[in-house]
Amino acid sequence: xxxxxxxxxxxxxxxLLKPETVEKILNKLVAxxxxxxIVINGPSIPxxxxxxxxxxLPNPHSGRVRIVxxxxxxxxxxxxxxxxxxxxxxxxxxxxxxxxREVFTNFTFGLKEGKFMRSTPTQTDYAKYxxxxxxxxxxxxxxxxxxxxxxxxxxx
Amino acid sequence: MAYTPxxxxxxxxxxxxxxxxxxxxxxxxxxxxxxxxxIVLIMGHRAPGQxxxxxxxxxxxxxxxxxxxxxxxxxxxxxxxxxxxxxIQFADSMFNAPSQPYQRTYVEMYRYRGIDPGTLSGxxxxxxxxxxxxxxxxxxxxxxxxxxxxxxxxxxxVHGHSLRLAEDGMQFDMLQRCVxxxxxxxYVKDQIGVPLDKKVPVGKPMDEAWLKANTTMFHSLVGTAFxxxxxxxxxxxxxHSKRTKYGFMPVE
Numbered sequence: 001x002x003x004x005x006x007x008x009x010x011x012x013x014x015x016l017l018k019p020e021t022v023e024k025i026l027n028k029l030v031a032x033x034x035x036x037x038i039v040i041n042g043p044s045i046p047x048x049x050x051x052x053x054x055x056x057l058p059n060p061h062s063g064r065v066r067i068v069x070x071x072x073x074x075x076x077x078x079x080x081x082x083x084x085x086x087x088x089x090x091x092x093x094x095x096x097x098x099x100x101r102e103v104f105t106n107f108t109f110g111l112k113e114g115k116f117m118r119s120t121p122t123q124t125d126y127a128k129y130x131x132x133x134x135x136x137x138x139x140x141x142x143x144x145x146x147x148x149x150x151x152x153x154x155x156x
Numbered sequence: 157m158a159y160t161p162x163x164x165x166x167x168x169x170x171x172x173x174x175x176x177x178x179x180x181x182x183x184x185x186x187x188x189x190x191x192x193x194x195i196v197l198i199m200g201h202r203a204p205g206q207x208x209x210x211x212x213x214x215x216x217x218x219x220x221x222x223x224x225x226x227x228x229x230x231x232x233x234x235x236x237x238x239x240x241x242x243x244i245q246f247a248d249s250m251f252n253a254p255s256q257p258y259q260r261t262y263v264e265m266y267r268y269r270g271i272d273p274g275t276l277s278g279x280x281x282x283x284x285x286x287x288x289x290x291x292x293x294x295x296x297x298x299x300x301x302x303x304x305x306x307x308x309x310x311x312x313x314v315h316g317h318s319l320r321l322a323e324d325g326m327q328f329d330m331l332q333r334c335v336x337x338x339x340x341x342x343y344v345k346d347q348i349g350v351p352l353d354k355k356v357p358v359g360k361p362m363d364e365a366w367l368k369a370n371t372t373m374f375h376s377l378v379g380t381a382f383x384x385x386x387x388x389x390x391x392x393x394x395x396h397s398k399r400t401k402y403g404f405m406p407v408e
Binding site: 013014015016017018021043044045046049050051052053054057059060061062063079081106107 | 311312313315316319320322323324330331348349350351
């Protein structure tokens with residue numbers, strides 16, 4: 001669950017990103033001091049074929065790979081099109097904008113400040129996590145997902 | 157006076173393209189040359205070269221009942237031979253794809269016999285007897301109804317029509333049935349997602365200018381805006397108004 005006082009912003013790109021571009025932008029972002037949480041979002045790339053006669057077969061896909069962000073492995077499970085950020089201070093937004101401009105050179109992007117992560121648990125969150133939920137997790141992952149967040153060592 | 161179909165309203169290039177595709181008197185423009193064997197591989201219903209499996213004995217052998225309709229309507233080649241009914245399904249990106257589900261159904265109904273199209277918001281399926289289907293599929297893939305990057309041949313898991321394009325201009329496909337390899341789009345899986353033994357090339361993606369000039373989809377950001385075609389707007393508003401009024405009270 002997110003604190004109301006932390007500013008948030010959202011990066012939406014004109015195109016869905018390749019894993020190499022995601023790696024590039026995330027490494028630029030984690031180098032900026034003052035980002036608390038990052039959510040990467042986009043259409044899912046399943047590990048197995050989910051529907052149809054081929055259901056259950058492995059689904060080789062060049063978008064479902066492991067990237068390295070700030071020295072930590074991150075398994076991509078979506079084709080990234082949106083990046084949500086929770087910041088400690090609004091002052092770093094221009095630096096985020098600059099990082100985006102350096103990476104997204106072939107297409108446009110939008111950077112918006114606002115409130116994009118949930119601030120109160122829903123009924124589903126309550127059913128999944130119970131009353132003693134980890135506040136860091138609520139609103140940033142699918143409650144049905146069994147994998148946790150990737151922790152990247154900060155500079156503090 | 158003989159009736160001449162108008163096929164559709166509108167003065168924009170999109171409206172013109174729609175009419176051209178629907179009108180069976182206008183020949184579809186052949187752009188690429190995907191072979192029949194390659195189309196059979198992409199569809200994945202039978203192995204190339206394999207005899208057509210049958211659903212019933214050929215009509216000549218099974219003996220037809222004395223029926224006036226059967227005398228009027230001649231069976232298609234596939235029906236004559238007793239082929240199975242099989243399908244091909246397309247997902248068209250809303251970013252200036254050359255065709256789109258409703259349009260595809262109109263096109264096929266005007267141009268082909270013995271078909272059963274199914275229209276959905278983001279995909280369109282057409283069913284037919286297998287050997288007829290292969291001929292239809294060859295038309296649908298090799299002509300200006302298809303673009304390798306913006307149109308996907310997808311039997312299942314079709315999500316992608318309304319999504320942003322990937323960085324390389326390909327429509328999103330969670331099963332990645334086709335990849336852009338050296339500027340040419342190649343199918344690596346058949347339409348349901350089973351990997352193919354060899355890559356099947358379907359040609360180079362068309363450029364933006366061609367897509368904009370040949371699309372049948374209105375898009376205010378990347379193509380022709382619907383509001384720029386007042387005749388089309390008036391037509392749609394008339395239909396909407398009439399069906400609402402007469403649906404409510406079908407009297408003048």
